[in-house]
Amino acid sequence: MLEKPLAFAFCALIRILTGTRVIWRGTAPEMRARVYYANHRSHGDFLLIWAILPPAARAVTRPVAGSDYWLRGRIRRYLIERVFRGVLIDRHIKRGDDPIGVMLQPLLAGESLIVFPEGTRNQGDGILPFKPGIHHLASIRPETEFVPVWIENLSRALPKGGMLVVPLLCTVTVGTPITLEPGERRADFLTRCQNALLALEPADSIEHEHL
Amino acid sequence: MNISEYTPSHTLLLIFAGIAGCLLVASAIGLLLRICLKDGRTNPVILNLNARINAWWVMVLVLALAFWGGNTAVIVLFAFISLQTLREYISITYTRRGDYRALLWCFFFFLPLQYGLIGAGWYGLFSILIPVYAFLLLPISSSLGVDTTRFLERAAKVQWGLMICVYCLSHVPALLILDIEGFEGRNLQLIVFLLLTVQSSDVFQYVWGKLLGRHKLAPEISPSKTLEGLVGGVLTSTAVGAALWWITPFLWWQAALIALIINVLGFFGGFVLSAIKRDRGIKDWGHMIEGHGGMLDRVDSISFSAPIFFHILRYWWT
Numbered sequence: 001m002l003e004k005p006l007a008f009a010f011c012a013l014i015r016i017l018t019g020t021r022v023i024w025r026g027t028a029p030e031m032r033a034r035v036y037y038a039n040h041r042s043h044g045d046f047l048l049i050w051a052i053l054p055p056a057a058r059a060v061t062r063p064v065a066g067s068d069y070w071l072r073g074r075i076r077r078y079l080i081e082r083v084f085r086g087v088l089i090d091r092h093i094k095r096g097d098d099p100i101g102v103m104l105q106p107l108l109a110g111e112s113l114i115v116f117p118e119g120t121r122n123q124g125d126g127i128l129p130f131k132p133g134i135h136h137l138a139s140i141r142p143e144t145e146f147v148p149v150w151i152e153n154l155s156r157a158l159p160k161g162g163m164l165v166v167p168l169l170c171t172v173t174v175g176t177p178i179t180l181e182p183g184e185r186r187a188d189f190l191t192r193c194q195n196a197l198l199a200l201e202p203a204d205s206i207e208h209e210h211l
Numbered sequence: 212m213n214i215s216e217y218t219p220s221h222t223l224l225l226i227f228a229g230i231a232g233c234l235l236v237a238s239a240i241g242l243l244l245r246i247c248l249k250d251g252r253t254n255p256v257i258l259n260l261n262a263r264i265n266a267w268w269v270m271v272l273v274l275a276l277a278f279w280g281g282n283t284a285v286i287v288l289f290a291f292i293s294l295q296t297l298r299e300y301i302s303i304t305y306t307r308r309g310d311y312r313a314l315l316w317c318f319f320f321f322l323p324l325q326y327g328l329i330g331a332g333w334y335g336l337f338s339i340l341i342p343v344y345a346f347l348l349l350p351i352s353s354s355l356g357v358d359t360t361r362f363l364e365r366a367a368k369v370q371w372g373l374m375i376c377v378y379c380l381s382h383v384p385a386l387l388i389l390d391i392e393g394f395e396g397r398n399l400q401l402i403v404f405l406l407l408t409v410q411s412s413d414v415f416q417y418v419w420g421k422l423l424g425r426h427k428l429a430p431e432i433s434p435s436k437t438l439e440g441l442v443g444g445v446l447t448s449t450a451v452g453a454a455l456w457w458i459t460p461f462l463w464w465q466a467a468l469i470a471l472i473i474n475v476l477g478f479f480g481g482f483v484l485s486a487i488k489r490d491r492g493i494k495d496w497g498h499m500i501e502g503h504g505g506m507l508d509r510v511d512s513i514s515f516s517a518p519i520f521f522h523i524l525r526y527w528w529t
Contacts, residue, residue, distance in 0.1 A: 019298065019499075021498055153302060156306065156311075159308050159311050160308075162311055164315055164319070166301075166311065166314045166315055166318060167294070167298050167318055168298055168301055168302045168314075169298055169299060169302040169497060204303075204491070204492050204493060206303055206304070206305055
């Protein structure tokens with residue numbers, strides 16, 4: 001009932017506060033199931049990517065989020081489960097957990113994902129080495145497109161530990177989709193994904209000095 | 212022509228009709244150039260010219276709406292212009308995690324308070340809020356971030372941005388709180404005079420520069436600024452200012468002299484902010500206004516001329 005207006009309000013708010021400029025450089029938003037992967041420096045990252053998608057695509061795109069954080073407290077739980085329709089994964093993997101299976105389900109049902117393959121928020125320069133999860137997804141469903149998304153400046157507007165957004169201008173650059181080549185090894189695929197993402201960082205970025 | 216012949220709203224209506232007429236002529240020229248020139252549809256200069264003219268229509272419409280809304284609407288409009296320029300400035304300025312709180316103070320405390328003080332008519336605090344209180348309190352906030360890396364540089368840059376984008380620009384709506392004898396209820400016309408003179412100077416510098424520009428002034432700072440553009444632009448809009456004497460409390464020669472002063476200041480406003488852009492390796496401050504760049508690209512001249520215009524009026528006319 002309230003979920004749709006709430007989702008709209010969150011998206012409008014973050015887009016207005018960050019004056020986000022979106023550059024669809026390598027692809028356009030599409031309805032087919034794909035995986036958007038991005039650099040991760042701010043806890044607002046997933047919301048910003050979700051917000052830049054057209055409403056129709058947003059309705060079938062689900063952010064992958066840490067259940068250890070989001071399931072604590074009723075409001076958080078409501079937001080991630082009902083409003084953002086997150087795919088929840090426990091970052092402290094226990095025996096019997098199957099995070100790949102959990103992420104695969106929406107993909108097989110035709111929905112897209114937003115993932116942060118660095119695994120944690122990066123407090124330094126560039127990006128951290130990717131976790132192998134996206135390669136697992138790619139090898140099980142090789143037709144999946146992996147779309148690199150570079151988020152610029154949001155870590156200054158909403159740094160770790162911050163609650164309020166400094167209304168700085170952010171830029172989101174969407175690159176060319178990548179698919180797993182036949183016979184491509186895990187390390188090669190991950191490196192290719194990392195390089196495609198890093199290539200989207202603006203040349204005049206001030207953010208890396210900032211960190 | 213005598214000012215008392217027209218009511219304030221009548222005067223504003225006349226002026227905006229005049230501006231709309233000028234824009235119609237500009238749009239017609241833009242259209243002709245696009246149709247008649249061989250490469251008019253693809254030539255980047257013509258495309259940019261038309262984008263600029265279209266943006267002017269939007270900007271004039273927004274201004275007209277604010278003037279129609281009255282003093283409060285004008286104050287709110289300039290608060291939003293300050294907000295946009297400050298975010299453009301800070302977005303490309305070096306700060307660190309330790310400045311996060313100081314930045315929140317800038318955007319959510321000092322900026323609204325500065326404009327609130329205009330609304331309250333409290334000139335004493337308005338004139339020192341940012342030069343004194345922000346100047347002292349923001350570095351304290353940043354120092355609590357316990358990070359000494361390039362500390363003075365960071366503190367200085369934040370303060371400078373706040374001065375240009377908020378303090379200086381707020382002197383435009385601050386014109387509304389001046390009490391000028393025999394000019395009661397007409398202070399919006401002072402804003403019209405300032406904006407028309409300085410912005411038309413930017414336009415005429417562009418036009419003369421494109422038509423006659425030969426000698427580049429300082430290509431390492433601004434590749435498009437020429438001596439011919441500067442002289443032609445400043446003189447033409449000084450004439451515009453003189454021709455507008457009837458909406459001001461000035462005599463015609465006073466209007467001309469003041470227009471000359473604020474045009475020269477406006478030119479250097481654009482010049483100084485261009486130097487900063489070149490240093491950072493960027494062409495424009497942002498992407499908000501099609502053909503013009505960012506908001507700060509459009510109002511850089513205003514931020515330098517507004518405080519001086521304000522003080523000339525406050526010193527000699529109140």
